[in-house]
Amino acid sequence: MFSWLKNKRRERALTQYAIPDDEWQRALHTLPFLDHFDLVLVARLRELTTLFLVEKSITSGAEEGEYTLAVTPHMRIVIAIQACVLLLGKEGTVTDVIEDFATFENVIVYPGDFPQTQDFEDEFGVVHQLDEPIAGESWEGGPVLLSWPVVEAGYDESGMSLVIHEFAHKLDMLNGEIDGIPLMPQERIEPFRNAITAAYEDFCIHVDANEDTAIDPYAAQAVEEFFAVSCEVFFEAPELLRLEYPEYFAQLRLFFMLDPVAGTQLRVCAAS
Ligand SMILES: [Zn+2]
Structure with missing residues (x-):
């Protein structure tokens, strides 16, 4: 009953709070990686975006002080x-x-990198407080924090997007573990795990050898970071990921039910 009401409210919100055409077009123009998505997907994206804007608060983390940011x-x-x-x-x-994003309500935007708020536990169980400012953070059950200049730096098709990265962590957390394996049907987990593990191990070998890599070497930090970084590349520079790790790319394609190269949604096939 509750979800029925929620859905009714959401359906109403789609017309009541529809994004004006000029604002929508301006946003699409800002994000060229969406250019080749077909019209069905773009219309669906507009509706999802509407619901996101209705349900989440996106506010400034610096409304006063020396460095302020107006969102x-x-x-x-x-x-x-x-x-x-x-x-x-x-x-x-x-x-x-949109229910996949029900675990959080707030997105906080900063005028630059900000001090890390969460401690980091190393492989020996020792807890550290990192001093280095960071560009983004995704809290389990809490907000997403973003540095605005880094969001802006990802507008081109370079294969980097801080926003995709941090929200990919949100999907990874949905099954209660941050391990690079997002929530998915049971039968898909094994093939996905095998593909991401093989790709991650290969990637780490190249990074350890100080070789130039097509993907941001930060992805070698941990398999969950490899997942988040590869989601950025999947949407923004898909050909690159497909050439580099075809099996893992195929698993991501199934997970997202989307062909980012063709810009189309994958259809569920009833026949085996
Ligand atoms: Zn990350």
């Missing part, structure tokens, strides 16, 4: 689009699919 409607749309792209291909109505 504009355009900034909110650009953030929401890149978050929602992760849910775009998923089976179900937009009112169902």
